[in-house]
Amino acid sequence: MALLAVSLGVPEPAIVIEPLADSTLQNAYYAAETGGLRRDDPVIVVTSRYHLPRALVSLRLAGYRNLHGIAATPRVDLRSGDLHAEVVKWPANLLRGGAARLALGLGIPRDRVMPWLR
Numbered sequence: 361m362a363l364l365a366v367s368l369g370v371p372e373p374a375i376v377i378e379p380l381a382d383s384t385l386q387n388a389y390y391a392a393e394t395g396g397l398r399r400d401d402p403v404i405v406v407t408s409r410y411h412l413p414r415a416l417v418s419l420r421l422a423g424y425r426n427l428h429g430i431a432a433t434p435r436v437d438l439r440s441g442d443l444h445a446e447v448v449k450w451p452a453n454l455l456r457g458g459a460a461r462l463a464l465g466l467g468i469p470r471d472r473v474m475p476w477l478r
Contacts, residue, residue: 361406361432384415384449385457385477388422389470399423408433410443414453421457 362375378394381387391397403424407415409431416429436443456477463473 365406382478384411384418385421385453385460386474388415388418388424388457389460389474389477391419391422397424400425402426402428404428404430406430406432408442410436410440410446414446414450418453418457421454421461423461 362372362377365375366372376391376394376397378387378390380390380394391403392399397403399422401424403419403426405412405415405419405427407429410433412429412431416427419427460473460477463476464470
């Protein structure tokens with residue numbers, strides 16, 4: 361995906377590839393550390409159409425405010441197992457993300473919170 365973005369004119373320094381995360385929520389929280397993103401920076405999220413809403417909510421839970429989403433796939437296949445998995449992941453994502461945001465706000469160390477987001 362990054363190579364395609366560069367071939368379309370996106371400058372390499374503008375692309376953040378976060379290698380540490382095991383989940384979408386971890387990816388949202390680690391992006392600031394890995395890519396040097398600030399919470400007010402404009403962020404363009406490129407992912408599959410079925411995953412895009414949850415990815416945007418995950419970034420919002422991590423504190424990002426200037427978000428834009430682009431679906432890399434043209435449509436959602438309603439028979440896809442991936443779509444069914446998204447339905448299950450939504451409630452868990454909201455609970456874990458909210459708990460992490462609260463814990464970090466209360467001063468619990470980041471290294472103790474991040475495992476909750478797997």
